[in-house]
Amino acid sequence: MNLCIIPARGGSKRIPKKNIKEFCGKPLIAYSIEVAKKSELFDKIVVSTDSEEISKVAEYYGAEIQMRPKELADDYTGTGEVVKYVVNSLENKYEYVCTIYATAPFLQVKYLKEGYEKLKNSDACASFSATTFEYPIQRAFKIKNNRCEMFDKNMFNKRSQDLEEAYHDAGQFYWEKIGCKSEDVFFGKDSIPIILPRYLVQDIDTIEDFIRAEMMYKVLCEIKDKKLQYLE
Secondary structure (H helix, E strand, O other): OOOEEOOOOOOOOOOHHHHHHHHHOHHHHHHHHHHHHHHOOOOOEEOOOOHHHHHHHHHHHHOOOOOOOEHHOOOOOOOHHHHHHHHHOOOOOOOEEEEEEEEEEEEHHHHHHHHHHHHHHOOOOEEEEEEEOOOOOOHHHHEEEOOEEEHHHHHHHOOEEEOOOEEEEEEEEEEEEEEOOOOOOOOOOEEEEEEEEEHOOOOOOOOHHHHHHHHHHHHHHHHHHHHHHHHH
16 A cells, blocks of 8 residues: 655745645645646545645645644654654555655656656665756865865866766655665665656745746646647
């Protein structure tokens, strides 16, 4: 049995009411609920929230609601603690749990399924969405006293094509085998990265991020419509 958990706290400060803010015609959280339903991978889809407003929106789009306790609704509680609480509070015992962020409008069913299949057919404990950095991290620098300082000067004259590609969390979904124990960090040897193209990845933490994400989404929709018209 598979469980989907969508954490959606109501106290977003940089983007007020971010999880239910209208994004290209629908509340942002609606996209996560709809892709979870469309995938047909889950026996239960639960939105964990402390907000009555979010709960009404999530329920409308077809998710079950679990109101979380106050101690799990502050600025310091991690997603892992919320997921553990939801799993332990349910009567049914699930084999796999997938956490989907409420701010993942670019998530596609095929990557969600890929994450599940690769995890299920492996001895790993988790799988998650990832993507490449758009610029070689080996040539990064920091600023001290208004001047530049490379993290590694030896990398300055290296050609970008000679540098090893680096990846980062795409912030969309996280599959876990319940009961599978790992001594490594989540982004370690017991996790399988599911690589997404960069045009399907955008963090939504600030208003600038939100505007950029809407622009990206609209362009993707236009491209999809043109392809469908061509096929017709």
